Amino acid sequence: MIVAKRKPFDEIKDMLKGYKKVLNVGCGTCVAVCLAGGEKEVDVLNAELDMARRLEDNPIEISGFTVERQCDREYLEALDAVVDEYEALLSMACGAGVQFLAERYPKKPVFPAVNTSFIGVNQDVGWYEERCRSCSSCVLGMTGGICPVTMCAKGLYNGPCGGTNNGSCEINKDQPCAWYMIYERLAAQGRLDCIMDVVPPQDWRNQTPRTVIQPGYKKPEAA
Amino acid sequence: MKSGSNLEKVLTAGHFAFTGELGPPRGANVEEVRKKAAYLKGKVDAVNITDNQTAMVRMSSWAASLLLIQEGLEPNFQMVCRDRNRLAMQADILGAYAHGIRNMLCLSGDHQQFGDHPQSMGVFDIDSMQLISMVKKMRDEKTFLSGAELDEAPNMFIGAAANPFAEPFEWRVHRLAKKINAGVDFIQTQCIYNMEKFREWIRRANDMGLTEKVYILAGVTPMKSVGMARYMKSKVPGMDVPDEVIKRLQGAGKGKVAAEGIKMACEQIEEFKEMKGVAGVHLMAIEWEHKVPEIAEQANVLPRPQVD
Ligand code: SF4
Ligand code: SF4
Secondary structure (H helix, E strand, O other), rough: EEEEEOOOOOHHHHHOOOOOEEEEEEOOOHHHOOOOOOHHHHHHHHHHHHHHHHHHHOOEEEEEEOOOOOOHHHHHHHHHHHOOOOEEEEEEOOOOHHHHHHOOOOOOEEEOOOEEEEEEEEEEEOOEEEEEEEOOOOOOOOOOOOOOOHOOOOOOOOOOOOOOOEEEEEEEEEEEOOHHHHHHHHOOOHHHHHHOOOOOOOHHHHHHHOOOOOOOOOOOOEE | OOOOOOOHHHHOOOOEEEEEEOOOOOOOOOOHHHHHHHHOOOOOOEEEOOHHHHOOOOOOHHHHHHHHHOOOOOOEEEEHHHHHHHHHHHHHHHHHHOOOOOOOOOOOOOHHOOOOOOOOOOOOOOOHHHHHHHHHHHHHHHHHOOEEEEOOOOOOEEEEEEOOOOOHHHHHHHHHHHHHHHOEEEEEEEEOHHHHHHHHHHHHHHHHHHHHHOEEEEOOOOOHHHHHHHHHHHHOOOOOOHHHHHHHHOOOOOOOHHHHHHHHHHHHHHHHHHHHOOOOOEEOOOOOOHHHHHHHHOOOOOOOOOOO
């Protein structure tokens, strides 16, 4: 899932300082699962904003509306009827959701309430770890299911580097060396041949916005 | 000859090579480069010019390399993958060659977190292995990484680093083999203190026939003090300093530790001269350039061979 973390309260408060009527739009998918921007977090943030603004003698009228998925047009529709009542929108979705919201209501200022952090896994309640940088050409088959782009501090395709330190990465004793783990896993599986050849330079064209169209589908003429 | 560099000539003629190292200044201090270079002149076959070593900004390695050429020394231009993408790298390789640089060392680079700009973005567009093959491609196929033809090839003698000690030890020789497949001509190893482990590494490299395909220069850094040895052991990633080394330095007595460190380095160099598969020594006397003449003398590597 996509993992996000709520922005520091003062930063959010500062973005909204000129607005008196705001709708906080939560998202019920990834950011709800990682406890950053679901219905509950919308309520908490709104209560905090309400209180803080009252103390400042600058009250804000803030409501909440959590959609199933902010990155899906189908679910945004429900907002159409209410958006006009507000001066600005606050979004607790990931960066994609915030943009989709801003795109749908181009006349409304839209502010992000979370910092979108990474694609990761749930290690325990409230504890998430990054696992994928969505590089667009997955090499996990060659690397024993351990991502060199994400888990190696230098994103090396032909590691480990000279700094590998008895299983730890050179940056920190508590950070495992991805390439040490890759070696160990492949060795245990008898598949070291996977990393014997030099991997050629990566195609980083993923730095332009990417599009995926699944087989059997096509891009609609007009969105 | 691939490059015709002095280092390549010395190695191909079968001489025991001896290279040094110079760290560019943290500023535009030309005199400092010239001063350090003067100590090394005539004492080494080529001088590694580090590239923002330990991720601290310094005078660029190609610029300091040019100063070295002006002083009549041969640079070994280091390039790390941390600070530039493939466009900048290829441009710098061409520029360096155009100005007479003939050796280069391809490195990943220490992580930016260690340096004076930990906020910077680590580039790592390509890694050190891919850098080696890119330089080889530019030299031998006369094309850029993209495959487009280039107008006059940069004929570099291509070097890389190797760490003979890091775990998994079994992988070490395979990694060396990978660098050879990528196209490396010479290797300079991490500083060696654990001789036993190094002997084992080179034995494996010999057994796999790797030492016939690449020149290996053993990395030597004399210990200046017990504190330095302790620091290297505990703080420098990838460094293997056995307790005996620290004990021997401790036993040297007050005021004699540095001399003992140099003596130990010279003993190592003597052993490397006889060691099958070792083609030379890379002396990294960091911020100790003025000691290089003394060390070279004591290690019996002078005069340096002149090969035409
Ligand atoms: S290689 Fe890593 S970053 Fe790329 S898709 Fe696979 S897991 Fe994600
Ligand atoms: S130590 Fe391992 S994980 Fe860290 S940068 Fe080097 S290869 Fe990558």
